[in-house]
Amino acid sequence: MGLTDGYINPGWLSPEPPFGITVPRNINRIADDPLQLCTDHYLLNVGPQHPSTHGALRVIMELDGERIMSGEAHIGQLHRGIEKLAEHRRYHQLATLVDRADYVSGITAETAVALATEQLADIEVPERAQWLRCLMAEVNRIASHYMWMGPMGLDSGAMGIFLYMQRDREAFIDVLEEMTGQRLMFNYVRPGGVRGDLTPRAEQLLRDYLKTGVKRMQEHWDSLFESELFQVRTKDIGVLTREQALSYGATGFVLRASGVDWDLRRDRPYDAYDQFDFDVMTRSNGDIFDRMVCRLDEVRQSLRIIEQCLDGMPEGPISAKLPKVLRVPEGDACGIVESARGEVGIHIYSDGSDKPLRMRYRPPTLYSLAMAESLLPGMLLADAIVGMGSFDFCFGEVDR
Amino acid sequence: MGRSPYIALDNQTLIDLVNALFDDLDIGAYQIAEESSLGVVLRLDAEDVLDALQAFRDSAELQFEQLIDLFGADVRDLVEVTYRLRSLTNNIDIVLKCELPYDASYSSVGQVYAAAWLPERELCEMFGLSLLNHPNPKRLLTTEGLPPFLRKSTAIRTKEEIWG
């Protein structure tokens, strides 16, 4: 059976069947089985102000009863032209822009900008600054993971877990606030180093959490993941095979949940990640449950990295000496980091002036969106909501 | 302590492998070189890109399983389209670059790497290219009738320009 066999053209889509959008042949087709129900298809507009689309996603679904025949995502509601604006900012100012792209885990995107700029300008980053970047990136990663896992419970109907996750996220947001003065838009990592040093209170907050963190994660495991009702809703649903994940350019937890052992922190170590001892957690099924467990395991590994950071933080300056207006040589460079959602790549073209000629932000969730779109046909509406949520779209990032 | 299970290919080996691969293919002029900050960069004509990507994906030695990123840039009064491919097995990236004049048509590579379906739409709307061989060649982020934003000729309007 070819990829497009059984595709029903709803008329409002394009004339050609898109790759991956296939409908299983035996779903409610009159010609195939006269005993099947024969009902009219109808269009359902989900979003952009639907409670479970996590931002400004609009999906137009063609439904047969509750079964989705096809779906098309309409994005762009949050498009602010960040890539264009970056052409009018100096290199130090780019961090504030990319914070607003991925507003849940800003540190990693800032790090990518800093890495690209440092490659272009050939800047040596002090060791303590590298360690601080890793520490903050992990703190931010955990905060971002909890920000996603809680609403996933909400999507599947378990309201309680959302606030338990928020409680844990709050601990990490407090640390970020203490270190950077901001709760979301950090503007912390800059070319050549970081903006602020580790404060004693931040260290105390982290050490306090490390004492109880594993116990709290067990709580989450028991109350959400162990629940059979939740497993029924997530296991074997929204399965992304290894081949699909590779073909659709999946990175980060989506790739690892589909069984590919790949983590930029280990395989392309940047900053100080080659000095930490941590495992890359993979799962094999690629369903919603695996994506969630994969990220819960990642939280545990991040806690390990944070502990090693706190124990082994080297002394020294936190930033390289740089001129006020940074001019970088002509050329282009790419900084790639493992963000909470996948790989964030910042590609900067420079023409030798103090502003970049072009900045490309590689949004990992834009690629996830194509995967989610290809998984929609054949799913039930209730599953589609959880399935789309499981890719953790951040629309500030998708639309930029 | 990074214990990557993948053995990274070094850049020179990759260049040799690509040269050997292209010997058998009907590829026009191309240059391959190691650039300081990007790794191996392959520059080729726009019409050869699809064949090259196909060969990279299917080659047993190279195994570029993933298209990581696809985007354009308005440099040298041309649209430079960049593809970043990744081989997980060989733990190496390669950057493909081709140049297109303004208002040219861009042919989709989505049938080779499904990852390209959405970024291609964004590329074409942002640089004013027309998208060919794409199942859904609509604009992705903006509405109809807006200028191609990322071209240098499209200026950001200041407050004074808007409000007088």
Added chain:
Amino acid sequence: MNAWLQAVLWVLMILVVMLANGSLIIYMLRKVLGAAHLRIGPQELGPAGIFQLIPDIIKLLTKEDRHPNNSDRWLYILAPIIIFLPVLVAFGFLPFGYRMVAADINMGIMMMIAFIALVPLGVFAAGWASHNKYSLIGAIRSIAATITYEIPLLLSVIPVVIMAGSLNLSEIVLAQANSIWFVIPALPSAIIFLICAQMETNQAPFDMTEAEGELVAGFSTEYSAMRFGFIFLAEFAGNFVLAGLAVTLFLGGWTLPGVDPATMGILAPVVFVIKTYAVIFLFMMVRGNFSRFRIDRLAQMGWKRMIPFTLVWTIVFAIGYRAFQLWQPSLGSLLTSVFGGGG
């Protein structure tokens, strides 16, 4: 007393109980779910926020009552009433104490379940009339779920009827006062009854008709102002009715073990209400902690598990109970000989 006057008084009393119950459940819901969710709940107005309900009611009364375009106008207006009235009537069959029941009829259980089963009709009317696809999906789910839970609900009542030998709720309560609470011999029935009651009242994990994560608010998406208030009130009243029915059938109703029912007097309604709220508390804890069912899984659970199980269990129980009745004297002497007895 004039029979008509008496009837009017009863209806007024039921309305008062219903409204009081609605306000109490709202407060309880906020505080109990809040505690389960690490939240605080209302705290600004009055001590511990107990007067929060007053501005809520003012809000409901003063909001714009809007009708969606192309909605089925009369059905749209009628639907909240269709949801509200059956629950109001069902209140009338609940025995709050000795002779403290509005309609003490012999078919008590049947009437009550019949009236509660009318609620999904109103839900469907609301979803259909709203001219909104989300509401329509919610309405269709509600009808599909009705068939799933009504049958096991009815079947789970049969053991109680066998034991009490009556369909009259007051007599069932007295039968439990004379023997033991029926939850002990008929525990599986009680569990099935509680699950079905959870479904009947559209509470998580069976809130597919509302499913705010998927269907926004399902059948009540388009309702605002007091029409929405009616739907809400009916939901809370349904909560109370189902919990009260569970207490009446399985937990001894208004009686206490070891206390002569004749001497309960004014204490009887208090006992009944406390027991009912304990069951409602159980409903709320389940509601606050579990993921939502999917409608096809619910149908599978209902048709493939609960209906066969209750059928088999009812037959087994009936045979066992008859055998127990026949051999009770010899069983008693057997027990006496085993445990020595007192002589």
